[in-house]
Amino acid sequence: EYYHASVEQIDSYQGWRIGLPPQWYPTHSNAYYTGVTGGSFTEVSCMGIPSKERLLQAANNRYRNPFGTEVALLRTSEGGMARMAVSWDTPGDHGERGRIRGQKGTFYGKFEGPQAEQQAAISRPPLPPGVQAGGHGGSHGQLMNEFVTAILEERPPLVDIAQALNMTVAGIVAHQSALRDGELLKIPQYKI
Template sequence: MSTEQDIIQTEIQGFNPESSSTTFQDKVWQPVSDRKIRIGIAGYGVCRMGSSFGFQDHPNVEIAAVCDVSAERCAELAVACKCQRTYSSLEEMVKDQSLEAIFLGTDAPNHAQHSILCLNHGKHVACTVPAVFGSLEDADRLYETVKKTGLEYMMFETSAYHAACYAMRVAYESGALGKIIYAEGQYYHYFPTPLASYGKWRTGIPPMWYPTHSTAYYVAVTGQSFTKVSCQGFRGQIPHFQPESNCYKNPFDSEVALFQTSEGGSARMSVCWGMRGSAGETGLVHGELGRMNGTSFSPEKDRPKLPDLSKPPLPPEVDAGGHDGSHGYLTNEFVTALLENRTPLINIALSLNMTVPGIIAHQSALKDGELLTVPQYSWPA
């Protein structure tokens, strides 16, 4: 029997089972270790992030503690994660010395602060998007904290493990695409009324402050970055996107940015919340040697030999999950990186190189498309 929360979650774009376009390698998952990592889970808001990525099902994870500022939600999270130990706040949970890592499914305005708190208490961090929320200072603080502590940080950007984005990344890394001349990323999600959120942070949010579903279609494909941006915003009629109706004084319900890339190409990235009838998170790339739209490579004639573009197997207990079957892959990548003592795919540099360009893009839109320089982050630092 579906609960009210189940119904709400299915109406939130992306919280759907993997699509028919998702393909998997015909192989059996092989564990890299029999060790279980003790993880704490923070946050169980309207999107139910705390349980939706499947940490509780991974064979190499023990969820040792959970927390939420709402006692009711915290109890629900404990049940969903099969965990006995609960805390009333993240500030209390980070003091638990038995925890090796913390997954943050908390409100976006606090992502940077919460990540820094966890890192400074000796915990590896996995965090939902965006890495930072509208603040370049927070981006620099987070970057410096990861560098100082030597701990792992991974932003859980779902587009990175879409079947299409994954296939593009494998093709790019094989050299089959050459340098990317032009890329596109789109995040379309009609928001005539704001989604419920802690402190109403989603009300009137500048679109490009939530850019990573789009920007992943270049940054997570290539590992490269954006260097300059010109962005245009659309002033629509939706009430909560009027500057006097939100705490950001944001006038735009949609923003479209043209970026210059570190490879010398161009990328058009859009976040549009005012377009009724439009939905989805998609992208494409045009390289020197070929193009990809979805998982298809063209041209067919004289194309290079491609590696297997399908996604690898997951632990049998872990569902691929929502956002085109990406949730389980993000969890498995973070867990496996910790077990193998390596940096995860979406490291701090990629996380900020997906997030910070959106902050600059919104500044450009407020200046009628003025061309602005985008800060750069690299890793290792």
Template sequence: MSSPAIPRRDFLASAAAVWAGGAIATAAPQKPWQPVSDRKIRMGIVGYGVCRFGADFSFQHHPNVQVVAVSDLIPERREGLMKACRCDTSYESLEVLVKDRSIEAVFVATDAPHHAQHCIEVLKHDKHVFCAVPAVWGSIEQAEQLLETVRRTGHTYMMAETSWYRPDCCAMRQIYQADGFGQLIYSEGEYYHYSPTPIPSFKGWRVGMPPLWYPTHSTAYHVGVSGGRFTRVSCIGSNAGFDAFGPGANAYDNPFSDEVALFETSDGRRSRMLMCKGVHGLVAERGRVFGQKGWMDGTEYHGTLKELPDTAQPPLPPGVAPGGHGGSHGRLADEFITAILQDRRPAIDIYEALALTVPGIVAHASALKDGESLKVPQYHRPG
């Protein structure tokens, strides 16, 4: 008898072990959150599925947000989202909600296959958009369409990649920016989610899904640390023996429950990224970086840098909970709102979002070709 899948909402990452000879990259007492404006962004929130993400990022508690409308295709979920967000107005679909001219920004927490389509619809209606991962679902053409729409409309787009604000990734990014690694030699990102039976999903989109179409929890441990890019990939896939995977077993004709990819990076180095559903009982998101001057696994730094920078996660507004995935949810929401208020690009803008997402699409294509080395498209920020 198969063990049940471990729910995403119940995921708690284990703390990294402390090894001799390292310095713990913890910070002094955290500086308080500072408001940048007293204006409230009028938001709509769409999607209240199995993960309940629509309400789990604390937009309804942010001092610079007023949630004015919500939506979910399923009436019971729509009612639940209204209650969770303390909102009196709901619409039966995203397509109806975006016609509300009073809404300035929308959180797209819908099913992954519709992320790009829904974000494009939001942007076309002159609204900013905050989107759950991944940015697109298995389609490079959709990636290009989404990028073109963001460029044309000029509105703020941010993808909510949670690893970006995990304690270890935050610390690695600050150490990298302080030159604590020097040139990176190698990096790793890992997302394990033991799923012998598929997690419930709208119209079964998770059943048999290609693992590295959902790559961003892993790829953040390179892109989100150094800002580097993946340029080529060779990937190998395997099946842990689950019934949902195999030729003809799913809508994707995908045979793999597990994929491990070796990327070439924009600085000519190597990076290993994986997404595995078959490792018994394991649910984890983690990464490691190795450089000429030092390395990190978890929040512990080993290297030549003597004065460590402040490596704490960003402070949270009053009332905003850290949320799941290592306390990343509230911080992602605050970054999106602050970027709008300051009229600047958010940390995970469309270029970072595609750099995190598209390499996984190409990696799966490589796995289907027995590891053939394939080129990864590049999306360059103007200027």
């Protein structure tokens, strides 16, 4: 989930963030699931809440988007489900949160469950000299370095075209569902 009130105040090229449909911003929501599992979303029902913020109302933004908050319930390619909430207009605590709950364990800041001793060792490789970690917990530098390294090593990047499409198209379809009052819609699937 991703909550960020007053998104219109964040600097962006030609104000692209102002009125952006919340589910169109996948990096802090859908990408968490697809990036961790390598899976995808197959169908979605999404509800939107019309915004009371002037710049986030349909008549006042380039997207003609009426929603400041969208909450999607998505079916996963593995048969599970995920809830993705993205909001631009709810005051209070903000940021991104990823929680995973399953029958073999739960992860929310730390892993808890009977297989705790089997959890993967997670470490980040060092960045090349002069490369800054960047924002969002250092992910910017790591993503850039991985992409450039993949090109130099002539191998597919960790985030390939299919995974990028599976991250983003689900949000596009979720917004369509919200515009249709939560209609359950199929999500196209991409593979290389």
